[in-house]
Amino acid sequence: MPTLSLAPASAADYRLRAEKRLPRFLFDYLDGGAYAELTLRRNVADLEAIELRQRILRDVSTLTTEKSFLGNVLTMPLALSPVGLSGMMARRGEAAAAKVAGEFGIPYCLSTLSICSVEEVAAATKGPLWFQLYMIRDRGSVADLIARARAAKASALVLTVDLPVVGTRYRDVRNTMSGGGGAWARLRRGLLSYMMHPGWSLDVGLRGGPHVLANVAPYVANATTPADFSAWANASLDPTVSWKDIEWVKSQWGGPLIIKGILDHEDALEAVNCGADGIVVSNHGGRQLDGVASSIRALPPIAEAVAGKTLIIMDGGIRSGQDMLKALASGADLTMMGRPWVYALAGGGERGLAHLLSAIKGELSVSMALTGITRVTDASPDILSPAHSAA
Ligand SMILES: Cc1cc2nc3c(=O)[nH]c(=O)nc-3n(C[C@H](O)[C@H](O)[C@H](O)COP(=O)(O)O)c2cc1C
Numbered sequence: 309m310p311t312l313s314l315a316p317a318s319a320a321d322y323r324l325r326a327e328k329r330l331p332r333f334l335f336d337y338l339d340g341g342a343y344a345e346l347t348l349r350r351n352v353a354d355l356e357a358i359e360l361r362q363r364i365l366r367d368v369s370t371l372t373t374e375k376s377f378l379g380n381v382l383t384m385p386l387a388l389s390p391v392g393l394s395g396m397m398a399r400r401g402e403a404a405a406a407k408v409a410g411e412f413g414i415p416y417c418l419s420t421l422s423i424c425s426v427e428e429v430a431a432a433t434k435g436p437l438w439f440q441l442y443m444i445r446d447r448g449s450v451a452d453l454i455a456r457a458r459a460a461k462a463s464a465l466v467l468t469v470d471l472p473v474v475g476t477r478y479r480d481v482r483n484t485m486s487g488g489g490g491a492w493a494r495l496r497r498g499l500l501s502y503m504m505h506p507g508w509s510l511d512v513g514l515r516g517g518p519h520v521l522a523n524v525a526p527y528v529a530n531a532t533t534p535a536d537f538s539a540w541a542n543a544s545l546d547p548t549v550s551w552k553d554i555e556w557v558k559s560q561w562g563g564p565l566i567i568k569g570i571l572d573h574e575d576a577l578e579a580v581n582c583g584a585d586g587i588v589v590s591n592h593g594g595r596q597l598d599g600v601a602s603s604i605r606a607l608p609p610i611a612e613a614v615a616g617k618t619l620i621i622m623d624g625g626i627r628s629g630q631d632m633l634k635a636l637a638s639g640a641d642l643t644m645m646g647r648p649w650v651y652a653l654a655g656g657g658e659r660g661l662a663h664l665l666s667a668i669k670g671e672l673s674v675s676m677a678l679t680g681i682t683r684v685t686d687a688s689p690d691i692l693s694p695a696h697s698a699a
Pocket residue numbers: 337338339351389390391392393419420421440468568590591592593594595623624625626644645646647648
């Protein structure tokens with residue numbers, strides 16, 4: 309008998325809900341990856357391929373998923389990854405997500421390229437707020453952004469370094485996200501698509517504005533639509549950025565610095581030499597170098613090189629508590645997830661996101677119990693089946 313599907317249970321269910329609710333071009337922007345999407349699929353498939361080791365008779369009556377990270381005790385070792393334009397997926401999406409994350413007790417990382425400003429998001433949350441920074445050519449704007457993040461009491465700066473140039477996402481090309489396609493394409497992507505998605509159109513399209521990239525708006529001339537801002541971002545990201553710029557960022561910021569977008573153990577060592585407090589092992593969710601290794605495959609050699617010297621975070625493909633446990637057991641101190649939190653917010657609003665986080669915590673607790681550990685901090689390669697670990 310087919311399942312009724314009356315209530316969402318997992319991240320995959322929220323993905324389906326988001327697909328129904330969002331105009332196609334927005335869902336594809338969120339869901340897609342670069343080129344043939346090989347790395348996007350590998351991020352998920354390589355995590356799935358790892359087998360956990362079931363252990364028995366170990367008294368798992370008292371479990372804790374809590375973990376300290378950068379001075380905060382987190383409900384579980386997860387943070388929400390920065391996702392640009394998430395305020396187009398749900399009404400004032402970044403502020404809403406930060407609020408839910410704060411109430412749940414995990415950090416929210418705000419993208420430079422968000423609809424809500426860092427000031428609006430800070431006012432909406434009591435939880436740890438991190439600010440993600442892209443290096444743009446005009447260093448005066450970068451210095452100003454850093455100062456605003458500090459004034460808004462962001463507790464960590466996450467410098468994303470895997471985007472000196474932008475990988476092409478073919479779904480966006482097919483949807484004419486960055487222009488082209490003529491009047492018929494504009495009509496299908498715009499008005500017709502909005503009419504077919506009235507829930508989104510009323511809630512986000514009409515009531516969710518202003519739809520500008522509020523963090524960078526002060527530095528962009530003559531931009532009014534997200535497409536104008538995307539064009540500005542593509543032209544303004546600085547491809548000259550190199551290790552020597554890290555010192556400057558550190559001097560401007562003066563707080564914990566996390567470097568996001570590391571996939572190679574030599575780069576991880578370099579980040580340690582530059583004084584990074586943390587790194588994010590990440591391939592930008594398969595949106596940049598298509599064909600590069602999945603994050604979970606890249607993680608063990610990086611952990612071997614830098615564990616104990618800097619904090620190791622991993623994102624890419626985390627869809628469940630089981631995935632979190634596999635990443636923690638493979639050497640991550642913390643995990644982050646991108647698309648699933650936006651699926652949940654787009655498909656189910658704040659309640660949807662709160663439910664997804666609870667569901668993931670439940671999956672994590674049960675998986676800990678059945679692998680025989682009672683503290684999440686005890687996750688180690690010992691709970692992975694040796695034949696199928698990522699290394
Ligand atoms: C739609 C979208 C927009 C993103 N925007 C940003 C961004 O602005 N800054 C950034 O550092 N990473 C960005 N990322 C990458 C995420 O932070 C994260 O690394 C990735 O989504 C993790 O993979 P997952 O989606 O499989 O969890 C974006 C990802 C997606 C899907």
